[in-house]
Amino acid sequence: ETGVTQTPRHLVMGMTNKKSLKCEQHLGHNAMYWYKQSAKKPLELMFVYNFKEQTENNSVPSRFSPECPNSSHLFLHLHTLQPEDSALYLCASSQVGGLRSDTQYFGPGTRLTVL
Amino acid sequence: GENVGLHLPTLSVQEGDNSIINCAYSNSASDYFIWYKQESGKGPQFIIDIRSNMDKRQGQRVTVLLNKTVKHLSLQIAATQPGDSAVYFCAENTQGAQKLVFGQGTRLTINP
Numbered sequence A: 001e002t003g004v005t006q007t008p009r010h011l012v013m014g015m016t017n018k019k020s021l022k023c024e025q026h027l028g029h030n031a032m033y034w035y036k037q038s039a040k041k042p043l044e045l046m047f048v049y050n051f052k053e054q055t056e057n058n059s060v061p062s063r064f065s066p067e068c069p070n071s072s073h074l075f076l077h078l079h080t081l082q083p084e085d086s087a088l089y090l091c092a093s094s095q096v097g098g099l100r101s102d103t104q105y106f107g108p109g110t111r112l113t114v115l
Numbered sequence B: 001g002e003n004v005g006l007h008l009p010t011l012s013v014q015e016g017d018n019s020i021i022n023c024a025y026s027n028s029a030s031d032y033f034i035w036y037k038q039e040s041g042k043g044p045q046f047i048i049d050i051r052s053n054m055d056k057r058q059g060q061r062v063t064v065l066l067n068k069t070v071k072h073l074s075l076q077i078a079a080t081q082p083g084d085s086a087v088y089f090c091a092e093n094t095q096g097a098q099k100l101v102f103g104q105g106t107r108l109t110i111n112p
Helices: none
Strands: A005-006 A010-013 A018-025 A029-036 A041-050 A053-059 A064-070 A071-079 A086-093 A110-114 B010-014 B021-025 B032-038 B046-050 B056-058 B062-067 B070-078 B086-093 B106-111
Touching: A005 A086, A005 B032, A010 A018, A010 B062, A018 A086, A029 A071, A041 A064, A041 A071, A041 B032, B010 B062, B032 B062, B046 B056, B046 B062, B046 B070, B070 B086, B070 B106
Parallel strands: A010 A110, B010 B106
Antiparallel strands: A005 A018, A018 A071, A029 A041, A029 A086, A041 A053, A064 A071, A086 A110, B021 B070, B032 B046, B032 B086, B056 B062, B062 B070, B086 B106
């Protein structure tokens, strides 16, 4: 176990549904990330949060809405998704600050299927 | 599983042999490099990292080599075991940028 948990592990939803993915890190880190991993592309960074503040949105469509209520929890709210949004959504966390670039630790992912 | 649709480089080795997985990076300003292992149905798992002030680092059964001149990174796995079967990713980072840039991955298959 990496100390990063994600729920649910699997999710099937219709295009009109609203659902949320949850991530929790138990590592005391101050930064959290959402990535998308699909069958047709390498790992894609979606959002970055530092100290609960969003610092990067990598041109992600507005049907994906992140929320970071505190440094340990990260959500990804999903609304009106498309079938091409089906992918593995990975959460990661790291400790940032000072001169160090620290490793990102990943959760197991949520396998999302959009019908 | 993940990356099935990608044309991933594949490496097949006999159990017990050593494996060498290679990665080229493009940003000469990158100063921190990580190798991840991703097994089917799981998230990427940290294996080993190296900073640009080093050219070699060893872990348990793994060694990472960094050649900054040609911007090349390699992961050596000694005495490969069935549990080493996975997709291996390299990732690079530039100090202060916080953003990891991932390679496309190499699928390692172990033959009994």
